[in-house]
Amino acid sequence: LAPWIPVVGLEIHAQISSNSKLFSGSQVQFAAPPNSLVSFFDASLPGTLPVLNRRCVEAAVMTGLALNCHINKKSLFDRKHYFYADLPAGYQITQQRVPIAVNGSLSYSLCIDNKMSQMVTKTVRIKQIQLEQDSGKSLHDDTRSQTLVDLNRAGVGLMELVMEPDMCCGEEAAAAVRELQLILQTLGSSQAVMAEGQLRVDANVSVHHPGEPYGVRTEVKNINSIRFLAKAIDYEIQRQIQELGNGGTILNETRAFDSKLGCTIPMRDKEGKQDYRFMPEPNLPPLILYDAKSLPANMNHQQVINIDWIHERLPDLPSVKREKLVEQYGILPEHSFTLL
C-alpha cells in the first residue's frame, strides 16, 4: 500500500498591537461595551474615508524583517468584496496584488521522540505578509433566529501571514505557530494571544501519494488554541486518508474544528467558490517605504517610514536569545527552549 504524504499550509491572522485601528482613530481594545469603539468609518457610513495608521505599517515592516522577508517599497491596497453582517462596507480593504512583504522564512524547532534531548530545526517559507482590516463580531442567537453584531473589532489592523505548505503534521504546525507567537511578542507587533482572538490560524490540509500531484485540500477554521491546532490538523489528515482509502473523494471545502468532539465538520454558509471581485482601493494611493539610500531630502519625518531605521532597532529574536543563553551560561540547547 502506497504511503500517504500529508501537506499542511497555514494562514495566520495576527492582530496588530496598536492604540487605534488600521484606517480610523477608534480605539483597539478587547472586551469593551458593544459598539463603543466604533467610528463612522468603521460603521461604513457614506462619505467616510480610510486614513492609514503609521504604527500598523511599522508593525508589518518589523514582522517582515524578523521573518527574513523582502519588504516591498511600493505596496498597494485592494478591496475584497463579500456579503456578511459583520462587514458593513461589503468589502474588506486588504493587499491582494502587491503586499507589504514577501518571500520570508520562519525557523522552528521540534523535539524528536518526545524527548527534550534531541531537537531538530525546521523551516517553513513565508509566502507573504499583508495588511488588512479585521471584521466585526457576530453573536449567533439561534433561539431567536438572529445575529447580533458588534463592530468594535471592525477595522482593527491585521497582518495576514501566508505560509507555503512546507509542513506535514499537527506537531510541526504547532511548533511553528509557537515560535511565531514568541517572535511577534518579542517585536511587540502583536500580543498574539490566541484566546483573545489576537492570533487566528487556519490550516490547509491535503494528502497525496509520493510522486503524484498534490491532493484536493480542505481549509480548517475555528481553531482556538495551539493544542487544538495540532489536533485539528492530525484529525483532518486521518479523515482524508480514511475517506480516500474507502474510495471516496475529498471536497475542496471549508471545515470547522469542533473542539468538544475533536473532529472537523463542514461549515454552513459557504456557497461554493467565492468570487471576491478584487479591485484596487480607489481611496488609497500606493504605500511607499524608504531605506537609507532612497530617503527623500525634504519630506516631513512623520510621513516617512525608513526600513533600515526599523531594521537597526529590531530586538533580539527568541532564537538569538537562546543562543546567547547557551553561550553565556553553558546550558544545553534544549534547556534554552524551556526557558524561552
Added chain:
Amino acid sequence: MRVLSLGRWLRAGRVPPRGRVRLNSGHRHSGHRPQAPPQGPAQVPPRKVSVEVLDHLEHLALVDFRDSEGVERLQKAIQFADQLHEVNTDGVEPMDSVLEDRCLYLREDDVTEGNCTKELLENARETVEEYFVAPPGNIPLLKLEEQNTYLQGSK
C-alpha cells in the same frame, strides 16, 4: 458551469484591434503627444451574455435584472465598454488610481474617534442591548432552477 468573473469572460473573447492607436506610456513628463483617437464610437459587435453569467452576477451583486430591458441595458453597457479593446496597451503599466503621484498620508497612532454608540445605533432598524441585529447568517439566493424570475424563464 458558471463563469467565474465577468472581467475574465470579457478578456477571453477579445475583439481584434482595428487601426491600432498607440497611446503614450503612463509617464507624465515624456513630452510625447498621443495620436488622435479614431473618430466616433468604434463599430463593436454586440455580444450576448449567457444566462449562466447573468445568474452569477445576480448572486454576486444581489441585483435583479428583472426583465429583458434590464438585460438589454447590461449588454449595451458591455458593448460600450468593449470599445476600450480598440486601444493597444502593450507594455503600458495599468493605471488603477489617479492618486498615483500623491503621497499616502500616514496618521499618528492616537485614539481620536469612537464612543458614539447611541448615534450609530440610531441608524439601525432593530437593536438589542447595543448590538445591531441581523438575520441568522447569509440567506443564499435560490439556485436558478428554483427561482421564478425572468432569468429562469429565459433558459
